[in-house]
Amino acid sequence: MIDKLIDRIQKTGAPIVVGLDPTMKFVPDHIKKTAFAEKGETLEGAAEAIWLFNKAIIDSTYDLIPAVKPQIAMYEQFGIPGLVTFKKTIDYCKEKGLVVIGDIKRGDIGSTSAAYAAGHLGKTQVGDSLCSGFDEDFVTVNPYLGSDGVQPFIDVCREEKKGIFILVKTSNPSSGEFQDRILQTGVQAGAAGNDAGGITFSDRPLYEVVGEKVAEWGEQLVGKKGYSYIGAVVGATYPEQGKILRRVMRKAFILVPGYGTQGGTGKDLVHFFDENRLGAIVNSSRGIIAAYQNEKYSKFGSLGFADAARQAVVDMITDIDQALAGTGR
Amino acid sequence: MIDKLIDRIQKTGAPIVVGLDPTMKFVPDHIKKTAFAEKGETLEGAAEAIWLFNKAIIDSTYDLIPAVKPQIAMYEQFGIPGLVTFKKTIDYCKEKGLVVIGDIKRGDIGSTSAAYAAGHLGKTQVGDSLCSGFDEDFVTVNPYLGSDGVQPFIDVCREEKKGIFILVKTSNPSSGEFQDRILQTGVQAGAAGNDAGGITFSDRPLYEVVGEKVAEWGEQLVGKKGYSYIGAVVGATYPEQGKILRRVMRKAFILVPGYGTQGGTGKDLVHFFDENRLGAIVNSSRGIIAAYQNEKYSKFGSLGFADAARQAVVDMITDIDQALAGTGR
Numbered sequence: 001m002i003d004k005l006i007d008r009i010q011k012t013g014a015p016i017v018v019g020l021d022p023t024m025k026f027v028p029d030h031i032k033k034t035a036f037a038e039k040g041e042t043l044e045g046a047a048e049a050i051w052l053f054n055k056a057i058i059d060s061t062y063d064l065i066p067a068v069k070p071q072i073a074m075y076e077q078f079g080i081p082g083l084v085t086f087k088k089t090i091d092y093c094k095e096k097g098l099v100v101i102g103d104i105k106r107g108d109i110g111s112t113s114a115a116y117a118a119g120h121l122g123k124t125q126v127g128d129s130l131c132s133g134f135d136e137d138f139v140t141v142n143p144y145l146g147s148d149g150v151q152p153f154i155d156v157c158r159e160e161k162k163g164i165f166i167l168v169k170t171s172n173p174s175s176g177e178f179q180d181r182i183l184q185t186g187v188q189a190g191a192a193g194n195d196a197g198g199i200t201f202s203d204r205p206l207y208e209v210v211g212e213k214v215a216e217w218g219e220q221l222v223g224k225k226g227y228s229y230i231g232a233v234v235g236a237t238y239p240e241q242g243k244i245l246r247r248v249m250r251k252a253f254i255l256v257p258g259y260g261t262q263g264g265t266g267k268d269l270v271h272f273f274d275e276n277r278l279g280a281i282v283n284s285s286r287g288i289i290a291a292y293q294n295e296k297y298s299k300f301g302s303l304g305f306a307d308a309a310r311q312a313v314v315d316m317i318t319d320i321d322q323a324l325a326g327t328g329r
Numbered sequence: 330m331i332d333k334l335i336d337r338i339q340k341t342g343a344p345i346v347v348g349l350d351p352t353m354k355f356v357p358d359h360i361k362k363t364a365f366a367e368k369g370e371t372l373e374g375a376a377e378a379i380w381l382f383n384k385a386i387i388d389s390t391y392d393l394i395p396a397v398k399p400q401i402a403m404y405e406q407f408g409i410p411g412l413v414t415f416k417k418t419i420d421y422c423k424e425k426g427l428v429v430i431g432d433i434k435r436g437d438i439g440s441t442s443a444a445y446a447a448g449h450l451g452k453t454q455v456g457d458s459l460c461s462g463f464d465e466d467f468v469t470v471n472p473y474l475g476s477d478g479v480q481p482f483i484d485v486c487r488e489e490k491k492g493i494f495i496l497v498k499t500s501n502p503s504s505g506e507f508q509d510r511i512l513q514t515g516v517q518a519g520a521a522g523n524d525a526g527g528i529t530f531s532d533r534p535l536y537e538v539v540g541e542k543v544a545e546w547g548e549q550l551v552g553k554k555g556y557s558y559i560g561a562v563v564g565a566t567y568p569e570q571g572k573i574l575r576r577v578m579r580k581a582f583i584l585v586p587g588y589g590t591q592g593g594t595g596k597d598l599v600h601f602f603d604e605n606r607l608g609a610i611v612n613s614s615r616g617i618i619a620a621y622q623n624e625k626y627s628k629f630g631s632l633g634f635a636d637a638a639r640q641a642v643v644d645m646i647t648d649i650d651q652a653l654a655g656t657g658r
Contacts, residue, residue, distance in 0.1 A: 021441070024455065032456065041456030073441045077448035078455075079462030080413055087409060105437055107471065109501035109586075112350070112402045119406035126353065126407075127361065127370030133408030142436065144473045145499050146506030170474050172438035177475030178539065184511040184532060203513060206535070210507065257438075 001137045001162045002223040002231070002253060005099045006278060008066030014317045015277065017101060017255070018061055018309075019285025020054055020089060021071040026290040027053045028302035047081035050074075053305075054089050057289050058096060060306035064313050067099035069255075069283050090136055100137045101255065105167065107142030107149050114152035121164075122156040138163040140233055140255070143210050150217060154230060158221055163229040163253075166214050168245060169207040171235025171258030179207040207241060211248040218252055227253045227279065234272065236264025236282065243271035246279065254280040259316070260287030266323030277329050282320060288312045330466045330491045331552040331560070331582060334428045335607060337395030343646045344606065346430060346584070347390055347638075348614025349383055349418060350400040355619040356382045357631035376410035379403075382634075383418050386618050387425060389635035393642050396428035398584075398612055419465055429465045430584065434496065436471030436478050443481035450493075451485040467492040469562055469584070472539050479546060483559060487550055492558040492582075495543050497574060498536040500564025500587030508536040536570060540577040547581055556582045556608065563601065565593025565611065572600035575608065583609045588645070589616030595652030606658050611649060617641045 009015050024032070027049050035049035058068070070093075075086035093100050106116040118124045119133035141153050141164045153164045169179055182203050211232065218228030231253035234242050238258075246254070254272050258264040259282050272280035291297045291312035292305040300308035338344050353361070356378050364378035387397070399422075404415035422429050435445040447453045448462035470482050470493045482493045498508055511532050540561065547557030560582035563571050567587075575583070583601050587593040588611050601609035620626040620641035621634040629637035 023444070024453075036456055041458040043453075043455065043460045043462065046453070046455040046460070071437075071441055071444075073435070073437060073444040073448070077444040077453045077462055078460070079448065080409065080416060082448070082462065083412055084409055105435070105471075106402070108400075108402060108434055109499065109591075112400055115352070115400075115402040115406040119402070119408065119411070124372075124375070124406045126372065126375040127365055129370040131372045131375070131407070133372065133406055133411065142434075142471050142473055144471055144496060144507060145501055146503035146508070148501050148503040149499075167473060170438065170478075172474055172477050174475030174477040177542070178473060178535065179475070181535065181538070182513040184513045206507065206510065209510070213506070262438075 001099065002227050002229050003225050005066060005163075005253070005281070006225045006227065008099060009278070009281065012064060012066050013321070014065055015273070015281050015320060016065060016313070016316055017067040017069045017281050017283045018057070018065055018288050018313065019069045019071060019103070019257070019283045020057070020289065021074045021285040022050045022053055022289060023074060024049070026286070026293070028292070028305050030303065043078045043081040046078045047085040050078070050082070051085045051088055054085070055092060056306040057309050058093060058098075060310045061288070061313050062093070062096040062098055064310070064317070065098070067101055067281065068093050069101040069103050071103040071285070087134055090134060101165070102134065102136035102139040104139050105142050106139065107145055109145060110148040110152060113149045117153045117156040121153070121162045122160050138165060140165045140167065142167050143213070147213070147217075154217055154221065157229045161229070163231060165231040165233045165253075165255040166210070168211050168214060168232040169234045169238055169241045171237045171262055171264070175235065175238070180205045183209060208244065208248060211245045214252050215249040218249070222251055225278075227251055231255060233257065235262075236268050237262055239268040239271055246271055246274075256280050256282045260284045266319040267326070269320060270323050270327050270329070273324060273329065275329060277324055284316055288316070330428065331556050331558050332554050334395060334492075334582070334610070335554045335556065337428060338607070338610065341393060341395050342650070343394055344602070344610050344649060345394060345642070345645055346396040346398045346610050346612045347386070347394055347617050347642065348398045348400060348432070348586070348612045349386070349618065350403045350614040351379045351382055351618060352403060353378070355615070355622070357621070357634050359632065372407045372410040375407045376414040379407070379411070380414045380417055383414070384421060385635040386638050387422060387427075389639045390617070390642050391422070391425040391427055393639070393646070394427070396430055396610065397422050398430040398432050400432040400614070416463055419463060428467070430467040430469070430494070431463065431465035433468050434471050435468065436474055438474060439477040439481060442478045446482045446485040450482070450491045451489050467494060469494045469496065471496050472542070476542070476546075483546055483550065486558045490558070492560060494560040494562045494582075494584040495539070497540050497543060497561040498563045498567050498570045500566045500591055500593070504564065504567070509534045512538060537573065537577060540574045543581050544578040547578070551580055554607075556580055560584060562586065565597050566591055568597040568600055575600055575603075585609050585611045589613045595648040596655070598649060599652050599656050599658070602653060602658065604658060606653055613641075613645055617645070
């Protein structure tokens with residue numbers, strides 16, 4: 001699946017992913033009206049509104065982009081009906097040929113992670129049948145529980161030729177509270193050191209140690225194009241850390257959230273990429289799906305929300321292209 | 330809700346929670362047969378089997394226990410039908426007067442955590458209506474993203490008088506890989522130090538720093554019985570760490586997984602409790618719901634699985650009672 005993702009990135013020339021993270025305030029009134037008329041101001045009505053919204057955004061952008069990243073929380077907030085829309089969105093995106101990254105940030109003890117991995121990437125045994133739960137192509141994984149919480153995802157990736165992105169350095173303002181803590185010299189030191197950014201083997205922040213584990217976990221599952229099935233999440237809002245992590249995890253594809261509304265810009269992103277413009281895929285959610293609410297795209301109006309999203313995709317591709325060109329890539 | 334939980338613990342004399350973490354291999358054949366006959370060897374069939382299994386376990390144990398802890402991964406693995414059973418299980422347990430701890434281990438950037446918090450503990454706005462998604466009483470939360478990923482859960486706890494348990498030191502074998510790393514002297518040092526267990530302010534493991542944040546986050550939401558709405562998860566498999574953390578987080582109720590099948594015993598648990606036998610609630614999942622598969626309870630047979638679960642609950646209460654009595658509590 002990492003090879004398919006890279007292939008689509010090369011064909012579209014767009015190392016970007018559209019975050020399908022809808023909230024009711026992004027959904028235009030005319031869509032809410034239609035959905036509520038049919039299903040009421042209920043969880044079912046909200047789920048229907050979000051489905052109609054997603055479908056229009058997908059129809060308007062799928063030919064420009066390699067992948068989408070639905071954030072499951074935005075569906076889970078509407079309970080079962082919301083999750084039905086999450087599943088419909090996955091299936092529809094796959095029909096359109098898109099790679100689907102389920103942003104689920106799951107992670108638990110071994111046997112429980114195995115259930116998540118089966119439900120989202122693999123298959124679950126029911127009697128003599130094998131059944132698929134959600135069937136994304138990639139999911140995001142939280143590493144706080146350590147190797148035995150990550151391994152079941154890796155096992156399913158091997159079996160199903162799918163992939164994961166492990167949280168290393170997240171895009172949010174307080175991500176440093178634990179992730180940036182400097183670990184004491186020599187205490188349970190990891191396998192490989194590095195000297196990037198003036199940081200030596202003996203004093204590395206937690207995110208770097210997690211990055212080293214990502215590199216280690218990914219070593220055995222490298223695809224045909226040189227990148228591993230096991231990738232990482234590193235926020236666009238932390239370009240310096242991205243530069244270090246790009247060197248620590250040479251074979252890890254980096255999923256980069258935080259572009260646009262969260263503050264990351266094209267020039268912040270260049271160090272996440274390798275010399276062939278690969279190695280990273282940049283997510284934008286609100287900046288694309290709610291573009292029509294942005295002054296810059298106001299001419300589209302709320303009826304033109306899907307066209308505004310398309311224009312925002314085009315502009316994002318240009319922004320990243322220019323930033324990479326500026327570094328000779 | 331923390332007050333209700335404590336009240337129920339005192340009334341039942343049972344500081345325990347039954348983990349409703351069913352897998353198909355725990356479900357007796359006669360139940361699978363009934364469910365598959367009706368719905369086939371499908372996700373729907375599996376979800377029906379698990380619902381019938383859960384209902385029998387709940388009916389057989391609810392009068393002895395204060396709370397249940399369904400692990401959402403075990404339902405999510407069966408996709409939408411599995412999550413329908415998760416929701417039915419929550420609703421049924423609440424009808425029976427049980428406190429429901431959703432073991433969801435969610436955690437994300439602020440706006441996304443807000444969606445999880447609304448979906449699992451609070452309400453989501455749909456038009457002019459407020460709708461509940463899953464409506465558990467407590468959920469578990471992953472702290473890797475820091476304060477802004479936890480705060481939305483705290484906000485909803487305040488509003489809805491509900492609670493969370495934050496992962497501090499998990500029960501699994503590799504939990505130490507990141508959680509036990511010793512942080513360097515004085516780097517972004519937390520608010521409060523402590524000298525428990527010979528560890529000084531200047532060299533503390535990550536789990537202790539997370540524990541200090543739990544204490545800090547919980548300070549403003551303390552219930553009538555002296556414990557905070559904001560609790561912690563600390564594995565029974567790490568009693569020494571439990572002893573330290575009990576002192577670091579004096580007002581945090583501790584949810585203790587890892588008893589039984591994972592290796593924790595009654596005597597490992599005593600330091601998690603305060604002098605009034607409060608402050609901790611111990612989870613057992615497989616040890617109770619799959620007791621009939623254990624040699625010790627084999628006389629019940631698979632038809633008597635629910636009675637075996639009841640006997641395992643009685644035995645667990647006795648084990649913890651004796652361990653606490655042995656320390657004069």
